[in-house]
Amino acid sequence: MRWFFDHGVMPLYTPIGGSWLNMAESVQRIIVRRALSGQHPKDAQQVIDWLEQTVAGWNADPTPFVWNGKRRRRRERARLRRLGGSAAAVVKGYSIASC
Secondary structure, eight states, X not given: OHHHHHTTOOOOOOOSOSHHHXXXXXXHHHHHHHHHTXXXXXXXXXXXXXXXXXXXXXXXXXOOOXXXXXXXXXXXXXXXXXXXXXXXXXXXXXXXXXX
């Protein structure tokens, strides 16, 4: 443990399970994709700077979270397409079986 602190690394306990971890990883993946997309950093400091700039820009104009947004509608359309059959199998976006 002493080695970590001597080298400027602060070890933190993080549980290996839990929904908060899934959410944190999702946000991290978005930030990394936005910051590093198509870029080729020359050193670690450049990566850190890009990530900080991306987070600052995102915080200045955050993407709103929308319940039942586009992604849910896409999944619903895909589910309905998997039901297959003729056009008579779908009435106003619902299968006949669920009416």
